[in-house]
Amino acid sequence: MSNFIRGYRCTVCGQFFETKEAMMTCPHCGEKGILDVEFDYEALKKVLTKEYFQNNRNYSMWRYAPLMGIEENHIDEMLRIGWTPLVKSFNLSKELGLKELYIKDDGLNPSGSSKDRASGVAVLKAIESGAKVIACSSTGNAASSCACHAAHMGLPAVIFVPKRAPIGKLTQISLYGATLVVVDGDYKAAFRLSKEAINKYGWYNRNAAINPFMVEGKKTVSLEIAEQLNFKPTDWVVVSVGDGCTVGGVYKGFYELHKLGLIDKVPKILGVQSEGCEPFVKASRENAPLEECEENTLADSIAVGIPRNPLKALRAVENSKGSWISVPDTEIINAMALLGKKEGIFGEPAAVTSLAGLIKALNEGIISKDESVTIIITGNGLKDPNNAQKAISKPELMEPNINKLDIYLKEKGVI
Numbered sequence: 001m002s003n004f005i006r007g008y009r010c011t012v013c014g015q016f017f018e019t020k021e022a023m024m025t026c027p028h029c030g031e032k033g034i035l036d037v038e039f040d041y042e043a044l045k046k047v048l049t050k051e052y053f054q055n056n057r058n059y060s061m062w063r064y065a066p067l068m069g070i071e072e073n074h075i076d077e078m079l080r081i082g083w084t085p086l087v088k089s090f091n092l093s094k095e096l097g098l099k100e101l102y103i104k105d106d107g108l109n110p111s112g113s114s115k116d117r118a119s120g121v122a123v124l125k126a127i128e129s130g131a132k133v134i135a136c137s138s139t140g141n142a143a144s145s146c147a148c149h150a151a152h153m154g155l156p157a158v159i160f161v162p163k164r165a166p167i168g169k170l171t172q173i174s175l176y177g178a179t180l181v182v183v184d185g186d187y188k189a190a191f192r193l194s195k196e197a198i199n200k201y202g203w204y205n206r207n208a209a210i211n212p213f214m215v216e217g218k219k220t221v222s223l224e225i226a227e228q229l230n231f232k233p234t235d236w237v238v239v240s241v242g243d244g245c246t247v248g249g250v251y252k253g254f255y256e257l258h259k260l261g262l263i264d265k266v267p268k269i270l271g272v273q274s275e276g277c278e279p280f281v282k283a284s285r286e287n288a289p290l291e292e293c294e295e296n297t298l299a300d301s302i303a304v305g306i307p308r309n310p311l312k313a314l315r316a317v318e319n320s321k322g323s324w325i326s327v328p329d330t331e332i333i334n335a336m337a338l339l340g341k342k343e344g345i346f347g348e349p350a351a352v353t354s355l356a357g358l359i360k361a362l363n364e365g366i367i368s369k370d371e372s373v374t375i376i377i378t379g380n381g382l383k384d385p386n387n388a389q390k391a392i393s394k395p396e397l398m399e400p401n402i403n404k405l406d407i408y409l410k411e412k413g414v415i
Contacts, residue, residue: 004044005069008035008212011311022129024210034309035212037069041259048260053227059083061117061220067256068216070124079110079152081120082220086228091342096362100372102234104225105345107380111148111172114221114246114378119145121217122206123153131204133158137194139187139300140169141379146206147178158203160194162187166300166384186295188306208245209308215249222253225374231263234372238270240353241280242302244313246378247271251316269322271313272357274299278326279307280314298329298387301350301379323366327356336381336391346381
């Protein structure tokens, strides 16, 4: 266990538990008592200096191991996760009229999504604990990433997904050799069954809304963004939101860098949801408690009607002085095409929801065009090829005739 862990704090009752031993949820608040891992930041300041990063040649998320609460024994055996490209936009920024825009392409992680960051930590923690099996429920990306990293480390995995999970993600899970359980129901049903099975069989719990260490993996995307920008992050960071764990991690990463004195400010966070499943946006708009919403969106990775990490997510946006916004599926599809056409980056629907949200936030004046922005693309478009088809025109079958080709190219404006 990391020497820098002080203990855990309950996000509901605020009680602090001074222990380095692994904990899941608050013993007083039960399952809703999601914990935050707290570190000794004064001790970490002596280790995590700018010189430490300059001299570190491990260009993966494992370069942040002292701030992740993991033992480092098996890190060298793990797949390379993180240190994904931070692309400076020229075409898209010009299209949107933005002074400065960066795109964090997390779809280039091993299994094709940002969920690899949490799953890598989960597999290491499972090995630390001596677990024989790791399990989770997911709309797809956490499932495929868990199966991926468990396979690499020789750890059996049992994965629960709702019946609407896309074929690309189901194929990944099966290919990685995990035991796949497709639940005849929604994500809520898949989560419930996974919880019962984990409790019954004693498997290691990778579910991000239960296991506090999942945020410790997810926050590394912010650590990378800051470091890749020479510790001068943009004014805004935009991310799509489902269960709330990712946006909670995005905030925690920047918060901890600020605590360590490595950055001067915490960027404002724009949390983006689909209008077909917007529990956080609705709660923020109505200044009311979070309520269950329908899961009526093609952005399956963020279709979570009952978010399991509500407080971390709401506090992430509030504490960063950010904002919430939702977009219709039509704008998500348009954003898929725009990102591909302007930047050559292929994002799945949930991932490009961040771009659709940025466009809407610019139009509504939430973000001004003279501010700098980073959008996080959380998953690769190949994970959901069926919905990607909606963003393009069906190709025409061309006769091998140069005259007809001339006509076609003129129609397309190529010649």
